[in-house]
Amino acid sequence: MTAYERQRILLRAADLLEKHNDELAALETWDNGKPYEQAAKIEVPMLVRLIRYYAGWADKIHGLTVPADGPYHVQTLHEPIGVAGQIIPWNFPLLMFAWKVGPALACGNTIVLKTAEQTPLSALYAAKLFHEAGLPAGVLNVVSGFGPTAGAALASHMEVDKLAFTGSTDTGKVVLELAAKSNLKPVTLELGGKSPFIVCEDADVDQAVELAHFALFFNQGQCCCAGSRTFVHESVYDEFVEKAKARALKRVVGDPFKGGIEQGPQIDSDQFEKILRYIRSGVESGATLETGGDKLGNKGFYIQPTVFSNVKDGMLIARDEIFGPVQSILKFKDLGEVVQRANNTRYGLAAGVFTTNMDTAYTLTRALRVGTVWINCFDTFDAAIPFGGYKMSGQGREKGEYSLKNYLQVKAVVNPLKNPAWL
Ligand SMILES: NC(=O)c1ccc[n+]([C@@H]2O[C@H](COP(=O)([O-])OP(=O)(O)OC[C@H]3O[C@@H](n4cnc5c(N)ncnc54)[C@H](O)[C@@H]3O)[C@@H](O)[C@H]2O)c1
Ligand SMILES: CC1=C(/C=C/C(C)=C/C=C/C(C)=C/C=O)C(C)(C)CCC1
Numbered sequence: 415m416t417a418y419e420r421q422r423i424l425l426r427a428a429d430l431l432e433k434h435n436d437e438l439a440a441l442e443t444w445d446n447g448k449p450y451e452q453a454a455k456i457e458v459p460m461l462v463r464l465i466r467y468y469a470g471w472a473d474k475i476h477g478l479t480v481p482a483d484g485p486y487h488v489q490t491l492h493e494p495i496g497v498a499g500q501i502i503p504w505n506f507p508l509l510m511f512a513w514k515v516g517p518a519l520a521c522g523n524t525i526v527l528k529t530a531e532q533t534p535l536s537a538l539y540a541a542k543l544f545h546e547a548g549l550p551a552g553v554l555n556v557v558s559g560f561g562p563t564a565g566a567a568l569a570s571h572m573e574v575d576k577l578a579f580t581g582s583t584d585t586g587k588v589v590l591e592l593a594a595k596s597n598l599k600p601v602t603l604e605l606g607g608k609s610p611f612i613v614c615e616d617a618d619v620d621q622a623v624e625l626a627h628f629a630l631f632f633n634q635g636q637c638c639c640a641g642s643r644t645f646v647h648e649s650v651y652d653e654f655v656e657k658a659k660a661r662a663l664k665r666v667v668g669d670p671f672k673g674g675i676e677q678g679p680q681i682d683s684d685q686f687e688k689i690l691r692y693i694r695s696g697v698e699s700g701a702t703l704e705t706g707g708d709k710l711g712n713k714g715f716y717i718q719p720t721v722f723s724n725v726k727d728g729m730l731i732a733r734d735e736i737f738g739p740v741q742s743i744l745k746f747k748d749l750g751e752v753v754q755r756a757n758n759t760r761y762g763l764a765a766g767v768f769t770t771n772m773d774t775a776y777t778l779t780r781a782l783r784v785g786t787v788w789i790n791c792f793d794t795f796d797a798a799i800p801f802g803g804y805k806m807s808g809q810g811r812e813k814g815e816y817s818l819k820n821y822l823q824v825k826a827v828v829n830p831l832k833n834p835a836w837l
Contacts, residue, residue: 424516441539501579629644636737665677718739
Protein backbone atom coordinates (compact mmCIF):
# COMPACT_ATOMS: atom_id res chain seq x y z
CA MET A 415 0.00 0.00 0.00
CA THR A 416 1.30 3.49 -0.72
CA ALA A 417 2.14 5.86 2.11
CA TYR A 418 -0.68 8.14 1.00
CA GLU A 419 -3.20 5.29 1.26
CA ARG A 420 -1.95 4.49 4.77
CA GLN A 421 -2.31 8.13 5.71
CA ARG A 422 -5.88 8.29 4.43
CA ILE A 423 -6.89 5.16 6.37
CA LEU A 424 -5.38 6.58 9.57
CA LEU A 425 -7.22 9.87 9.05
CA ARG A 426 -10.51 8.06 8.42
CA ALA A 427 -9.91 5.92 11.52
CA ALA A 428 -9.34 9.08 13.57
CA ASP A 429 -12.63 10.51 12.29
CA LEU A 430 -14.47 7.32 13.28
CA LEU A 431 -12.82 7.23 16.71
CA GLU A 432 -13.89 10.83 17.20
CA LYS A 433 -17.44 10.04 16.10
CA HIS A 434 -17.60 7.19 18.65
CA ASN A 435 -15.99 9.20 21.43
CA ASP A 436 -18.66 8.46 24.01
CA GLU A 437 -18.90 4.69 23.39
CA LEU A 438 -15.12 4.36 23.58
CA ALA A 439 -15.07 6.38 26.81
CA ALA A 440 -17.84 4.25 28.33
CA LEU A 441 -15.96 1.02 27.49
CA GLU A 442 -12.81 2.51 29.03
CA THR A 443 -14.63 3.35 32.26
CA TRP A 444 -16.35 -0.05 32.46
CA ASP A 445 -13.03 -1.78 32.00
CA ASN A 446 -10.80 0.40 34.09
CA GLY A 447 -12.96 2.33 36.58
CA LYS A 448 -11.52 5.72 35.62
CA PRO A 449 -13.88 8.73 35.70
CA TYR A 450 -16.00 8.74 32.54
CA GLU A 451 -15.51 12.50 32.16
CA GLN A 452 -11.73 12.01 32.08
CA ALA A 453 -12.04 9.29 29.43
CA ALA A 454 -14.57 11.22 27.34
CA LYS A 455 -13.13 14.72 27.52
CA ILE A 456 -9.39 14.04 27.67
CA GLU A 457 -8.28 10.51 26.82
CA VAL A 458 -10.37 9.68 23.72
CA PRO A 459 -9.60 13.13 22.21
CA MET A 460 -5.90 12.45 22.90
CA LEU A 461 -6.19 9.08 21.14
CA VAL A 462 -7.76 10.79 18.10
CA ARG A 463 -5.08 13.51 18.09
CA LEU A 464 -2.32 10.91 18.25
CA ILE A 465 -3.66 8.91 15.31
CA ARG A 466 -3.92 12.13 13.25
CA TYR A 467 -0.36 13.01 14.25
CA TYR A 468 0.98 9.66 12.95
CA ALA A 469 -1.21 9.92 9.84
CA GLY A 470 0.80 13.07 9.18
CA TRP A 471 4.05 11.10 9.36
CA ALA A 472 2.96 8.27 7.05
CA ASP A 473 3.98 10.02 3.81
CA LYS A 474 7.05 11.76 5.27
CA ILE A 475 9.14 8.69 6.06
CA HIS A 476 12.09 8.31 3.71
CA GLY A 477 15.77 7.46 3.59
CA LEU A 478 18.85 9.48 2.69
CA THR A 479 21.41 9.78 -0.06
CA VAL A 480 24.76 9.25 1.66
CA PRO A 481 28.12 10.65 0.46
CA ALA A 482 30.66 7.77 0.60
CA ASP A 483 34.46 7.78 0.10
CA GLY A 484 34.65 6.70 -3.50
CA PRO A 485 32.65 6.43 -6.70
CA TYR A 486 29.45 5.03 -5.17
CA HIS A 487 25.83 5.95 -5.22
CA VAL A 488 24.69 5.14 -1.66
CA GLN A 489 21.17 5.44 -0.38
CA THR A 490 19.21 4.22 2.62
CA LEU A 491 15.73 2.74 2.42
CA HIS A 492 13.50 2.98 5.50
CA GLU A 493 11.45 -0.20 5.42
CA PRO A 494 8.77 -1.50 7.78
CA ILE A 495 10.26 -3.94 10.29
CA GLY A 496 7.52 -6.53 9.68
CA VAL A 497 5.22 -8.00 12.32
CA ALA A 498 5.16 -5.89 15.50
CA GLY A 499 4.17 -7.63 18.75
CA GLN A 500 2.75 -5.16 21.26
CA ILE A 501 1.82 -5.79 24.90
CA ILE A 502 -0.06 -3.07 26.77
CA PRO A 503 -1.16 -2.49 30.40
CA TRP A 504 -4.50 -1.64 31.97
CA ASN A 505 -3.97 1.90 33.30
CA PHE A 506 -4.55 3.75 29.99
CA PRO A 507 -5.87 1.03 27.66
CA LEU A 508 -6.79 3.35 24.76
CA LEU A 509 -3.82 5.69 25.02
CA MET A 510 -1.38 2.80 25.22
CA PHE A 511 -3.12 1.24 22.20
CA ALA A 512 -2.65 4.55 20.32
CA TRP A 513 1.04 4.99 21.28
CA LYS A 514 1.74 1.50 19.93
CA VAL A 515 -0.53 1.26 16.89
CA GLY A 516 -0.10 4.83 15.53
CA PRO A 517 3.63 4.72 14.65
CA ALA A 518 3.58 1.01 13.69
CA LEU A 519 0.83 1.55 11.09
CA ALA A 520 2.28 4.85 9.84
CA CYS A 521 5.50 2.96 9.06
CA GLY A 522 3.64 0.16 7.24
CA ASN A 523 3.93 -2.73 9.70
CA THR A 524 1.41 -5.37 10.69
CA ILE A 525 0.52 -5.80 14.36
CA VAL A 526 -0.44 -8.39 16.93
CA LEU A 527 -1.40 -6.41 20.04
CA LYS A 528 -2.20 -8.04 23.39
CA THR A 529 -4.36 -6.04 25.78
CA ALA A 530 -4.14 -6.41 29.55
CA GLU A 531 -6.44 -9.08 30.97
CA GLN A 532 -8.21 -6.47 33.14
CA THR A 533 -9.09 -4.20 30.19
CA PRO A 534 -9.85 -6.04 26.94
CA LEU A 535 -12.81 -4.04 25.58
CA SER A 536 -11.84 -0.61 24.25
CA ALA A 537 -9.00 -1.80 21.99
CA LEU A 538 -11.32 -4.37 20.35
CA TYR A 539 -13.81 -1.63 19.56
CA ALA A 540 -11.11 0.75 18.35
CA ALA A 541 -9.65 -1.98 16.09
CA LYS A 542 -13.11 -2.57 14.60
CA LEU A 543 -13.21 1.16 13.71
CA PHE A 544 -9.76 0.93 12.06
CA HIS A 545 -11.13 -1.85 9.86
CA GLU A 546 -14.22 0.18 9.04
CA ALA A 547 -11.81 2.92 7.96
CA GLY A 548 -10.34 0.56 5.36
CA LEU A 549 -7.47 -1.22 7.10
CA PRO A 550 -7.10 -4.60 5.35
CA ALA A 551 -7.91 -7.74 7.36
CA GLY A 552 -4.85 -9.14 9.13
CA VAL A 553 -2.97 -5.85 9.49
CA LEU A 554 -4.11 -5.01 13.03
CA ASN A 555 -4.83 -8.05 15.21
CA VAL A 556 -5.95 -7.59 18.81
CA VAL A 557 -5.55 -10.58 21.12
CA SER A 558 -7.27 -10.74 24.52
CA GLY A 559 -5.23 -12.92 26.82
CA PHE A 560 -3.13 -13.44 29.91
CA GLY A 561 0.50 -12.42 30.28
CA PRO A 562 2.33 -15.70 30.92
CA THR A 563 0.50 -17.41 28.03
CA ALA A 564 -0.54 -14.98 25.27
CA GLY A 565 2.03 -12.29 26.20
CA ALA A 566 4.91 -14.74 26.51
CA ALA A 567 3.94 -16.38 23.20
CA LEU A 568 4.29 -13.03 21.44
CA ALA A 569 7.58 -12.19 23.13
CA SER A 570 9.12 -15.53 22.18
CA HIS A 571 7.59 -15.99 18.72
CA MET A 572 10.14 -16.59 15.97
CA GLU A 573 8.08 -14.71 13.39
CA VAL A 574 7.40 -11.60 15.42
CA ASP A 575 10.01 -9.08 14.26
CA LYS A 576 9.73 -6.47 16.98
CA LEU A 577 8.30 -6.25 20.49
CA ALA A 578 6.95 -3.16 22.27
CA PHE A 579 5.99 -3.62 25.92
CA THR A 580 4.49 -1.35 28.59
CA GLY A 581 4.02 -2.57 32.15
CA SER A 582 6.04 -3.39 35.25
CA THR A 583 9.83 -3.51 35.37
CA ASP A 584 9.75 -7.15 36.50
CA THR A 585 7.67 -8.25 33.51
CA GLY A 586 9.84 -6.06 31.24
CA LYS A 587 12.83 -8.19 32.24
CA VAL A 588 10.88 -11.36 31.44
CA VAL A 589 9.88 -10.26 27.93
CA LEU A 590 13.37 -8.98 27.15
CA GLU A 591 14.76 -12.38 28.08
CA LEU A 592 12.12 -14.19 25.99
CA ALA A 593 12.97 -11.97 23.00
CA ALA A 594 16.68 -12.64 23.44
CA LYS A 595 16.20 -16.39 23.80
CA SER A 596 14.02 -16.65 20.68
CA ASN A 597 14.91 -14.56 17.62
CA LEU A 598 16.65 -11.53 19.23
CA LYS A 599 13.81 -9.26 18.16
CA PRO A 600 14.44 -5.63 19.14
CA VAL A 601 12.43 -4.61 22.21
CA THR A 602 11.19 -1.24 23.42
CA LEU A 603 10.14 -1.05 27.06
CA GLU A 604 8.05 1.50 28.99
CA LEU A 605 8.29 0.41 32.62
CA GLY A 606 7.71 1.64 36.14
CA GLY A 607 8.78 4.78 37.93
CA LYS A 608 9.15 6.57 41.24
CA SER A 609 9.18 10.07 39.88
CA PRO A 610 10.30 13.00 42.05
CA PHE A 611 8.21 16.14 42.20
CA ILE A 612 10.50 18.89 43.52
CA VAL A 613 9.04 22.01 45.13
CA CYS A 614 11.71 24.69 45.59
CA GLU A 615 11.62 27.48 48.16
CA ASP A 616 10.60 30.12 45.60
CA ALA A 617 7.71 28.09 44.11
CA ASP A 618 4.13 29.32 44.16
CA VAL A 619 2.99 27.01 46.98
CA ASP A 620 -0.72 26.91 46.14
CA GLN A 621 -0.03 26.05 42.52
CA ALA A 622 2.60 23.47 43.54
CA VAL A 623 0.17 21.82 45.99
CA GLU A 624 -2.48 21.52 43.28
CA LEU A 625 -0.08 20.13 40.68
CA ALA A 626 1.63 17.76 43.12
CA HIS A 627 -1.84 16.47 44.01
CA PHE A 628 -2.67 15.99 40.33
CA ALA A 629 0.75 14.42 39.63
CA LEU A 630 0.12 11.69 42.19
CA PHE A 631 -3.64 11.17 42.43
CA PHE A 632 -4.54 11.41 38.71
CA ASN A 633 -5.94 8.12 37.35
CA GLN A 634 -6.30 6.69 40.90
CA GLY A 635 -2.52 6.98 41.28
CA GLN A 636 -2.11 4.38 38.52
CA CYS A 637 0.41 6.23 36.30
CA CYS A 638 3.88 4.99 35.45
CA CYS A 639 5.09 8.60 35.75
CA ALA A 640 3.13 9.47 38.94
CA GLY A 641 4.91 12.12 41.02
CA SER A 642 5.22 9.66 43.88
CA ARG A 643 8.03 11.34 45.82
CA THR A 644 6.99 14.90 46.66
CA PHE A 645 10.24 16.64 47.74
CA VAL A 646 9.47 19.98 49.43
CA HIS A 647 12.01 22.62 50.52
CA GLU A 648 12.15 23.02 54.31
CA SER A 649 11.17 26.72 54.15
CA VAL A 650 7.74 25.92 52.66
CA TYR A 651 7.36 22.37 53.99
CA ASP A 652 4.87 22.94 56.85
CA GLU A 653 2.61 25.14 54.74
CA PHE A 654 2.79 22.63 51.87
CA VAL A 655 1.91 19.61 54.05
CA GLU A 656 -1.09 21.41 55.57
CA LYS A 657 -2.38 22.41 52.14
CA ALA A 658 -1.69 19.00 50.52
CA LYS A 659 -3.70 17.35 53.29
CA ALA A 660 -6.58 19.81 52.83
CA ARG A 661 -6.56 19.17 49.07
CA ALA A 662 -6.62 15.39 49.50
CA LEU A 663 -9.54 15.71 51.94
CA LYS A 664 -11.47 17.59 49.25
CA ARG A 665 -10.87 14.92 46.57
CA VAL A 666 -14.17 13.57 45.24
CA VAL A 667 -14.12 9.75 45.17
CA GLY A 668 -17.01 7.62 43.91
CA ASP A 669 -18.92 6.02 41.02
CA PRO A 670 -16.83 6.90 37.96
CA PHE A 671 -19.92 7.30 35.78
CA LYS A 672 -21.20 10.20 37.95
CA GLY A 673 -20.33 13.79 37.06
CA GLY A 674 -17.73 15.68 39.11
CA ILE A 675 -15.95 12.51 40.27
CA GLU A 676 -12.14 12.86 40.52
CA GLN A 677 -11.28 9.34 41.60
CA GLY A 678 -12.85 5.95 40.86
CA PRO A 679 -11.94 2.50 42.16
CA GLN A 680 -8.54 0.80 41.76
CA ILE A 681 -8.24 -1.64 38.89
CA ASP A 682 -8.68 -4.95 40.79
CA SER A 683 -8.47 -6.67 44.15
CA ASP A 684 -4.76 -7.51 43.75
CA GLN A 685 -3.78 -3.86 43.29
CA PHE A 686 -6.27 -2.80 46.00
CA GLU A 687 -4.72 -5.17 48.56
CA LYS A 688 -1.20 -4.27 47.50
CA ILE A 689 -1.84 -0.54 48.02
CA LEU A 690 -3.37 -1.15 51.46
CA ARG A 691 -0.26 -3.18 52.37
CA TYR A 692 1.97 -0.25 51.35
CA ILE A 693 -0.14 2.11 53.47
CA ARG A 694 0.31 -0.17 56.50
CA SER A 695 4.04 -0.31 55.79
CA GLY A 696 4.19 3.53 55.73
CA VAL A 697 2.57 3.72 59.16
CA GLU A 698 4.77 0.94 60.57
CA SER A 699 7.96 2.55 59.28
CA GLY A 700 7.18 5.80 61.13
CA ALA A 701 5.88 8.17 58.41
CA THR A 702 3.15 10.56 59.59
CA LEU A 703 -0.28 9.66 58.20
CA GLU A 704 -1.84 13.09 57.53
CA THR A 705 -5.10 11.83 56.03
CA GLY A 706 -6.68 8.72 54.51
CA GLY A 707 -5.01 5.40 55.17
CA ASP A 708 -7.82 2.93 54.54
CA LYS A 709 -10.30 1.61 52.01
CA LEU A 710 -13.40 3.68 51.36
CA GLY A 711 -16.76 1.99 51.99
CA ASN A 712 -17.35 -1.73 51.71
CA LYS A 713 -18.22 -2.09 48.05
CA GLY A 714 -15.71 -1.90 45.20
CA PHE A 715 -12.00 -1.19 45.35
CA TYR A 716 -12.08 2.41 46.52
CA ILE A 717 -9.19 3.79 48.58
CA GLN A 718 -9.15 7.00 50.63
CA PRO A 719 -6.84 9.66 49.19
CA THR A 720 -3.85 9.20 51.48
CA VAL A 721 -1.07 11.63 52.39
CA PHE A 722 2.08 10.75 54.32
CA SER A 723 4.49 13.44 55.54
CA ASN A 724 7.82 12.97 57.26
CA VAL A 725 8.72 10.27 54.73
CA LYS A 726 12.38 9.15 54.71
CA ASP A 727 14.26 7.91 51.64
CA GLY A 728 14.80 4.38 52.97
CA MET A 729 11.11 3.65 53.63
CA LEU A 730 9.39 1.19 51.32
CA ILE A 731 6.75 3.81 50.40
CA ALA A 732 9.58 6.07 49.14
CA ARG A 733 11.28 3.33 47.17
CA ASP A 734 8.64 1.10 45.57
CA GLU A 735 6.09 1.97 42.91
CA ILE A 736 2.79 1.89 44.87
CA PHE A 737 0.49 2.58 41.89
CA GLY A 738 -2.26 3.96 44.11
CA PRO A 739 -3.60 7.18 45.69
CA VAL A 740 -0.83 7.51 48.28
CA GLN A 741 1.26 10.71 48.38
CA SER A 742 4.64 10.67 50.15
CA ILE A 743 6.07 14.06 51.18
CA LEU A 744 9.80 14.36 51.90
CA LYS A 745 11.72 17.42 53.20
CA PHE A 746 14.93 18.76 51.63
CA LYS A 747 17.41 21.57 52.41
CA ASP A 748 19.38 22.36 49.24
CA LEU A 749 19.56 21.62 45.52
CA GLY A 750 22.64 19.39 45.57
CA GLU A 751 21.01 17.20 48.20
CA VAL A 752 17.67 16.91 46.40
CA VAL A 753 19.37 16.02 43.10
CA GLN A 754 21.32 13.25 44.79
CA ARG A 755 18.22 11.90 46.58
CA ALA A 756 15.92 12.24 43.56
CA ASN A 757 18.39 10.25 41.44
CA ASN A 758 18.93 7.62 44.12
CA THR A 759 16.48 5.11 42.63
CA ARG A 760 16.56 2.32 40.06
CA TYR A 761 13.93 4.23 38.10
CA GLY A 762 14.28 7.28 35.82
CA LEU A 763 11.01 7.97 34.07
CA ALA A 764 10.01 11.57 34.82
CA ALA A 765 10.32 14.48 37.23
CA GLY A 766 8.41 17.64 38.11
CA VAL A 767 10.34 20.78 39.01
CA PHE A 768 8.60 23.67 40.73
CA THR A 769 10.44 26.97 40.89
CA THR A 770 10.11 30.53 39.60
CA ASN A 771 13.88 30.71 38.96
CA MET A 772 14.85 29.46 35.50
CA ASP A 773 18.49 28.89 36.55
CA THR A 774 17.28 26.51 39.25
CA ALA A 775 14.94 24.85 36.74
CA TYR A 776 17.77 24.26 34.26
CA THR A 777 20.20 23.08 36.92
CA LEU A 778 17.69 20.47 38.08
CA THR A 779 16.69 19.58 34.50
CA ARG A 780 20.28 18.78 33.50
CA ALA A 781 21.09 16.94 36.73
CA LEU A 782 18.06 14.65 36.91
CA ARG A 783 18.51 11.27 35.21
CA VAL A 784 14.98 10.96 33.83
CA GLY A 785 13.30 10.79 30.42
CA THR A 786 10.94 13.75 30.96
CA VAL A 787 11.23 16.90 33.09
CA TRP A 788 8.04 18.91 33.53
CA ILE A 789 8.83 22.46 34.71
CA ASN A 790 5.93 24.09 36.56
CA CYS A 791 3.53 21.59 34.95
CA PHE A 792 2.99 17.82 35.02
CA ASP A 793 1.63 15.03 32.81
CA THR A 794 1.64 17.10 29.61
CA PHE A 795 1.38 14.34 26.98
CA ASP A 796 1.33 15.97 23.56
CA ALA A 797 1.52 13.49 20.64
CA ALA A 798 4.76 15.11 19.45
CA ILE A 799 6.64 14.88 22.78
CA PRO A 800 8.80 11.75 23.16
CA PHE A 801 8.27 9.69 26.33
CA GLY A 802 10.41 6.98 27.88
CA GLY A 803 12.71 6.08 30.70
CA TYR A 804 16.32 6.19 31.84
CA LYS A 805 17.72 3.32 33.91
CA MET A 806 15.20 0.60 34.81
CA SER A 807 12.23 2.67 33.63
CA GLY A 808 12.69 1.49 30.08
CA GLN A 809 14.41 1.41 26.74
CA GLY A 810 13.57 3.59 23.74
CA ARG A 811 11.06 6.38 23.30
CA GLU A 812 7.42 6.45 22.28
CA LYS A 813 5.38 9.28 20.71
CA GLY A 814 6.80 11.98 18.51
CA GLU A 815 9.20 11.40 15.65
CA TYR A 816 11.38 9.23 17.91
CA SER A 817 8.82 6.43 17.92
CA LEU A 818 9.12 5.89 14.16
CA LYS A 819 12.56 4.35 14.38
CA ASN A 820 11.19 1.58 16.61
CA TYR A 821 9.19 0.39 13.62
CA LEU A 822 11.63 0.81 10.74
CA GLN A 823 14.54 -1.12 9.33
CA VAL A 824 17.30 0.79 7.56
CA LYS A 825 18.65 -0.81 4.41
CA ALA A 826 21.86 0.63 2.93
CA VAL A 827 22.04 0.30 -0.86
CA VAL A 828 25.50 0.67 -2.41
CA ASN A 829 25.99 0.98 -6.15
CA PRO A 830 29.35 1.77 -7.92
CA LEU A 831 29.23 4.68 -10.33
CA LYS A 832 30.87 4.02 -13.73
CA ASN A 833 31.49 7.61 -14.85
CA PRO A 834 30.80 9.96 -11.97
CA ALA A 835 30.50 13.54 -13.11
CA TRP A 836 30.93 14.53 -9.46
CA LEU A 837 30.90 12.75 -6.09
N1 LIG B 1 4.40 1.42 33.39
C1 LIG B 1 3.08 1.30 33.37
O1 LIG B 1 2.39 2.01 32.64
C2 LIG B 1 2.44 0.26 34.21
C3 LIG B 1 1.17 -0.17 33.86
C4 LIG B 1 0.55 -1.17 34.63
C5 LIG B 1 1.21 -1.66 35.72
N2 LIG B 1 2.44 -1.19 36.07
C6 LIG B 1 3.15 -1.70 37.27
O2 LIG B 1 3.03 -3.08 37.28
C7 LIG B 1 2.51 -3.53 38.55
C8 LIG B 1 1.75 -4.80 38.35
O3 LIG B 1 0.75 -4.63 37.37
P1 LIG B 1 0.50 -5.78 36.32
O4 LIG B 1 0.73 -7.08 37.01
O5 LIG B 1 -0.77 -5.60 35.62
O6 LIG B 1 1.68 -5.44 35.26
P2 LIG B 1 2.36 -6.40 34.21
O7 LIG B 1 3.65 -5.80 33.81
O8 LIG B 1 2.40 -7.79 34.73
O9 LIG B 1 1.31 -6.36 32.98
C9 LIG B 1 1.46 -5.56 31.84
C10 LIG B 1 1.18 -6.38 30.59
O10 LIG B 1 2.12 -7.44 30.50
C11 LIG B 1 1.47 -8.69 30.34
N3 LIG B 1 2.29 -9.73 30.94
C12 LIG B 1 2.31 -10.15 32.23
N4 LIG B 1 3.18 -11.17 32.39
C13 LIG B 1 3.72 -11.42 31.17
C14 LIG B 1 4.68 -12.36 30.68
N5 LIG B 1 5.24 -13.26 31.48
N6 LIG B 1 5.01 -12.31 29.37
C15 LIG B 1 4.45 -11.39 28.56
N7 LIG B 1 3.52 -10.52 28.96
C16 LIG B 1 3.17 -10.50 30.25
C17 LIG B 1 0.12 -8.48 31.00
O11 LIG B 1 -0.82 -9.41 30.55
C18 LIG B 1 -0.20 -7.05 30.59
O12 LIG B 1 -0.72 -7.05 29.27
C19 LIG B 1 1.70 -2.35 39.01
O13 LIG B 1 1.50 -2.33 40.38
C20 LIG B 1 2.55 -1.21 38.56
O14 LIG B 1 3.58 -1.00 39.49
C21 LIG B 1 3.06 -0.26 35.34
C1 LIG C 1 -6.28 15.08 33.22
C2 LIG C 1 -5.53 16.24 32.63
C3 LIG C 1 -4.60 16.07 31.63
C4 LIG C 1 -4.32 14.73 31.07
C5 LIG C 1 -3.31 13.92 31.43
C6 LIG C 1 -3.10 12.62 30.87
C7 LIG C 1 -4.07 12.03 29.91
C8 LIG C 1 -2.03 11.90 31.26
C9 LIG C 1 -1.67 10.60 30.79
C10 LIG C 1 -0.73 9.91 31.43
C11 LIG C 1 -0.16 8.67 30.99
C12 LIG C 1 -0.53 8.09 29.69
C13 LIG C 1 0.69 8.05 31.83
C14 LIG C 1 1.37 6.80 31.62
O1 LIG C 1 1.41 5.99 32.54
C15 LIG C 1 -3.90 17.28 31.03
C16 LIG C 1 -4.01 17.19 29.52
C17 LIG C 1 -2.44 17.31 31.45
C18 LIG C 1 -4.54 18.61 31.44
C19 LIG C 1 -4.93 18.64 32.88
C20 LIG C 1 -5.91 17.56 33.21
